[in-house]
Amino acid sequence: MKQGLLIALEGPDGCGKTTQIQLLDNYFKIKGFDVIKTREPGGTAISEKIRNIILDNNNNEMSDMCEALLYAASRAQLTDEVIKPALNSGKMVICDRFVYSSMVYQGVGRELGMDAIKSINEAALRGLEADIVFMITIPYEQGLERKRNQRELDRLENVGDNFHKKVFEGYSKICEIYDKIIVIDGNRSIEEIHREIITHIEQKIGI
């Protein structure tokens, strides 16, 4: 059986990843592909427990390295339990965030360094790489405003402006490092963004 594709959506909080993943999931289903969606941190029973620890607003004393390792631990479980088996059985896997989020939020935002975060995650991923990465860009203030209108902000979203500014710069930096990241302007209608994502995917898979 043909190996499936790992498609990751990245970008600041509230840029529209979850919205686009839902549309992409429908698109693949209509086209007759087997598809699964995952989110990070989370996506398995164990990883969702780790997610609750990471995002809990009461856990303000968590050290930056503990945070980075917990994200990697959640990712390791998701990789082994869900992503690798799905790809091996030919499924399309759509990820709401992937290792690039750690490189940006923990590497740049928390100033642990992108290289250190990359190393930790090499242990978690053991060779797994995304085939296509979309980075949806919007000003971080706009994303947080969208989130605020949607629900209560979590621990990471509540860190403060300086952190989110650094995260935003981190996303620009990571786009320069990885050629495979496709930058998508998130300040357009949901439908326009969806069409652009589909165009790239159809080019990649040749349909």
Ligand code: ADP
């Ligand atoms: P993320 O998963 O990146 O945090 P969401 O998909 O949850 O973002 O979107 C955050 C909020 O913004 C939701 O209320 C969603 O309906 C809205 N939204 C998503 N995409 C757009 C868009 N292109 N324009 C305006 N609002 C949007």
Ligand code: TYD
């Ligand atoms: P989530 O609600 O899933 O993201 P979004 O607001 O984009 O829908 O929350 C995940 C939070 O965790 C988000 O603020 C980004 C952060 N994060 C990291 O700091 N490092 C990581 O490796 C990942 C996957 C997420």
